[in-house]
Amino acid sequence: MRPDFRQFETxxxxxxxxxVPQIELGVHPRIKERFLGRPIVSLEDDVAFWLxxxxxxxxxxxxxxxxxxxxxxxxxxxxxxxxxxxxxWATENSGVITSREDLENYQFPxxxxxDYSRFERIRSVLPGRMGVIGQYGDIFTMTWxxxxxxxxxxxxxxxxxLVTDLNESIGRLVMPMFEYFALSDAVDVLWYTDDIAFTxxxxxxxDTLRTYFFPWLRKIGDLARKSRKxxxxxxxxxxxxxxxxxxxxGVDAIHPxxxxxxxxxxxxxxxxDKLCLLGNVDVDILARGTKEQxxxxxxxxxxxxxxxxxxCVGSGNSIPEYVPYDNYLTLLEASREFGGM
Numbered sequence: 001m002r003p004d005f006r007q008f009e010t011x012x013x014x015x016x017x018x019x020v021p022q023i024e025l026g027v028h029p030r031i032k033e034r035f036l037g038r039p040i041v042s043l044e045d046d047v048a049f050w051l052x053x054x055x056x057x058x059x060x061x062x063x064x065x066x067x068x069x070x071x072x073x074x075x076x077x078x079x080x081x082x083x084x085x086x087x088x089w090a091t092e093n094s095g096v097i098t099s100r101e102d103l104e105n106y107q108f109p110x111x112x113x114x115d116y117s118r119f120e121r122i123r124s125v126l127p128g129r130m131g132v133i134g135q136y137g138d139i140f141t142m143t144w145x146x147x148x149x150x151x152x153x154x155x156x157x158x159x160x161x162l163v164t165d166l167n168e169s170i171g172r173l174v175m176p177m178f179e180y181f182a183l184s185d186a187v188d189v190l191w192y193t194d195d196i197a198f199t200x201x202x203x204x205x206x207d208t209l210r211t212y213f214f215p216w217l218r219k220i221g222d223l224a225r226k227s228r229k230x231x232x233x234x235x236x237x238x239x240x241x242x243x244x245x246x247x248x249x250g251v252d253a254i255h256p257x258x259x260x261x262x263x264x265x266x267x268x269x270x271x272x273d274k275l276c277l278l279g280n281v282d283v284d285i286l287a288r289g290t291k292e293q294x295x296x297x298x299x300x301x302x303x304x305x306x307x308x309x310x311x312c313v314g315s316g317n318s319i320p321e322y323v324p325y326d327n328y329l330t331l332l333e334a335s336r337e338f339g340g341m
Contacts, residue, residue: 012189060134060135063114147166200238281301287327
């Protein structure tokens with residue numbers, strides 16, 4: 001596959017390119033290594049995967065560590081001693097910061113601790129027609145994860161100053177990443193990720209999001225506008241109540257249009273003139289469905305949503321390790337067949 005980032009950017013800006021591009025927020029290392037046929041141990045290996053799989057870009061993150069627990073950074077996947085999977089889940093009750101004392105004693109990193117070396121090297125190993133997406137996120141998510149959702153919810157009423165100060169502390173760390181993306185000649189697209197919803201509704205009220213989420217998204221959108229770089233935004237869930245505010249923040253494309261939450265054809269009708277739509281192939285079907293089901297979804301999305309541009313094919317979240325390898329291949333093959341690659 002020959003990459004063509006110009007066509008990808010045309011699509012992101014709601015135009016119609018020569019083909020319907022592919023996009024993923026992430027592909028599990030095991031699947032990437034099997035596809036590439038070797039371990040991925042270097043930046044060159046990672047670039048080789050995205051190129052061979054037919055993507056027009058490489059997605060990079062700064063190296064960052066929000067210890068303890070690397071909250072918001074680590075994959076929710078570890079292994080037991082016998083090799084079986086052990087999954088970590090977001091804290092529902094109390095997290096690592098539930099008081100002013102916890103916040104004052106927490107050892108946050110500084111912006112100078114983050115590693116951008118992969119960005120500094122990327123152009124020397126990147127094929128000429130590939131682009132680079134700089135991605136990070138989770139200012140809102142890390143705020144509630146570090147408190148635990150129950151403690152966070154109570155603190156919204158009982159101790160809002162603590163929530164505000166924690167949110168500001170995290171935001172002051174993440175924002176310099178996007179300032180770097182905006183100024184760097186190595187980065188073509190900004191991608192902010194921060195879940196604010198689930199399949200039944202928003203995680204919190206729109207007013208709470210206006211206090212702890214939208215100001216940061218707006219600041220990132222301002223950076224994207226000034227640098228003339230597209231801004232992608234990822235959140236799961238149903239977004240009807242806040243779509244207009246997301247657009248007002250300067251977002252160019254929304255990912256992944258979770259299929260159990262919203263009908264992508266309906267989203268296209270209502271917001272297709274303002275947002276490029278990304279993803280939407282249900283991860284559950286990728287994991288447990290048939291090749292015929294996957295092909296049918298890809299074909300239908302391209303015909304009903306990508307007919308005039310403004311759509312990239314991809315999963316309804318990402319490609320975890322439990323997606324069968326052959327089903328991932330089917331997603332790629334169907335994207336090429338029906339997307340005109």
